[in-house]
Amino acid sequence: MSSPAPTLDVRTSQPRLRLVDRIADPSERVLALLLLAPAALFLGLIVVYPIARLIYNSFFDLRMSGGQSAPFVAFENYALALTDKIFWNALWNTVLVTIITVIGALLVGLGLALLANLPYRIRWPVRLALLLPWAMPLAFAGLIFAWFFNTDYGVINDWVTRLGFTPLQWLLQPGTAFAAVCIAIIWKSSSFIGLILLAGLQMIPRSLYEAAEVDGATRFQQFREVTLPLLVPSIVVALIFRTITALQTFDIPYTMTKGGPAHATETLAMLIHSTTIDYGDIGYGSTLAVLMFIVSMAVTAVYLRRLQRD
C-alpha cells in the first residue's frame, strides 16, 4: 500500500462519485429545468420557430418550385391579400362559420347536457352517445354528412321528400352547402360542449334546487336563477374552446364540399392550405396565415379580457 496508485485512485474517484450523485439527485431547481426542457424544446421547434419563420416568409415572394431565389417584396403580399376577393370571401366564411357554429353548438350542447343530466339508472348509453361524436375524426363526420346530404341517395332528401317537399341539391348550391357544413360542425362539436356543461351541471349542489323548490320556484325559474348562473364558468370555457377551433375549420368543409361550390364554403384554413400545399405559393400563403394568426389571437385576447374582468 505504499505505491502512489491508491492516491491517484482516490483523486479520480472522488469527483466521479460527486458527478454521479449530482445526476441521481440534482438540486430541485436543476431537476425542474431538466424536466421542463423536453417540453420547451418541442414548443420551441414546433410552435415558436414556425411562427417566426412564418412572419419572415410573408415578406418574400417565396415559391415551392422557385429554387434558391426568393425576392424580398416588403408588404406586397399583404397589399395583395387586402385586395384579394378570395381572401375576404374566405375570411367572411370563417367568421360566419364561427358565429353560427359557436352559438349552435352551445345551444345544442346545453340541451344535450340538460337531457343527459337526468337521473338515469343506466348511464353508459347516454355517456357514450356524448363521447362518440367527440372521438370521431372530423374528416369522418364530414364524409358521413356528405352522404347524408347527397342529392339523390342521401337520407336527408329522403325525409324532405317524405314530408312532401322538393328535394334540394344540398351540396351543389352555395347557401344550402354552407348550411349543411354548419350542421355537420354543430353535430360534431356539440357533444364535447355537452360533456363540459354536464360536468358543470353535476357540480351544482342539490341543496340549491331544494331551497328554490321550498321558495316555490317553478322549474323554469330554477333553471334561470340557479342553473344558468352557476353554469356560466363552464359555458365560458366551452365558448373559448369552440371559438378557437371554429376559426380553424378545415376538415369538415374539405371532406364535404372541398370548399365549393364556387368558394362558398371555403374557409381561411382551406385557402392557406391550397395556396401553399397545392399551389406552392409559400410567401403568399404565409401572409394569409399571419393574417389569420392575428385574427385568432385578437379573439383569444378579447376572451381573456372578459375572463379577467369576471
Added chain:
Amino acid sequence: MNRDGPFTAGRLRLIAAAIVVVNGFFPAVWILLTSVKPELELVRKPITYLPHEFTLDNYVQVFRQQPLGLYLANSVIVASASTVVTLVVSACAAYAIARLRLRYRDLILSAIIASSTFPLVTLLVPIFQTMRAVGLLNTYPALILPYVVLSLPVCTLVLVSFFQSIPRDLENAAMIDGATRFGAMWRIVVPLAAPGVFTAGILAFVNSWDEFLLALSLNSAARMRTLPVGIALYQGEFTFPWHIIAAALVVAIVPIAVLIALFQERVVGGLTTGGMKG
C-alpha cells in the same frame, strides 16, 4: 312528479335519453347500415333503411382493392408513437410544475396551455418547409413530432392535477428512506399517477388518430397516408364509391369507439379536467 297521462317522469326520461342516444349514434349506425348494403342498393330510389340484401363484400373490397390495412397500420404507428412521446414529455413537465420549487410556475403552465390556442394551420406552412428541408416529408416522424405538441397542453394539465392529488408525504417518506428525488418520483409518484397517465394517453391517442390537416399536407404519398387522409382521398374525380367509403369508415371508427367505450369514465374525467382549467 307523478302526473297522470302518458307523460310520466319515467317516460319523459326515456324520451330524453333516446334523443341523446339517437343524436350521438345515428351517423355511425347509418354508415354501418350503408356498409353492409350492396353497391346497387345504394343507388336505388327510394333509398332503403335496413339492408334488403346483406353483404360483407364491401369489407373484402376495402382491404383487397384499397390499401386500408396500410392506412390502419400507419395510423396505429403514428398515434401510438406520438402518444408515448407526449406522455414522457408532458409527465416530466407536469411533475416539475406540480411538485418542484419553481419560479414562474403559473407563467410556465399558462405558456404551455396558450400554445394550444395557436391555429394549427398557421404552423402548417413552416412545419411543411422544415420537414421538406430535412427530408422528413412522407415519413412517420413528420407527423409524430407535431402531434406531440398537439396533445402536450391537455396532457400536461391532466397530469398536473393528478400529481397534485398525490400526497407529498408519500414522496417525502421515500426520500427519508434514502430514495433520491428522482427515485421517489419514479417509484412512488409515477405508479400512483398511472390512472392519470392512462387518461392523458387516451386523449393524446384520440387527438393523433383524428388529425387530418397535417396528415394530408405532410404525408400525402399513398403509402404514408393515415386513415382519415386515406379514406377522404378515396373519392374519385366524379364518383364517390360510397359502399367502399362506408366500410372503410366502420373499420376506422371501431378501434376508437372500443377504446372510449371501455374507458368512458376516465375519458370524461380527463376531458373535463382539461376543460375546467383550460
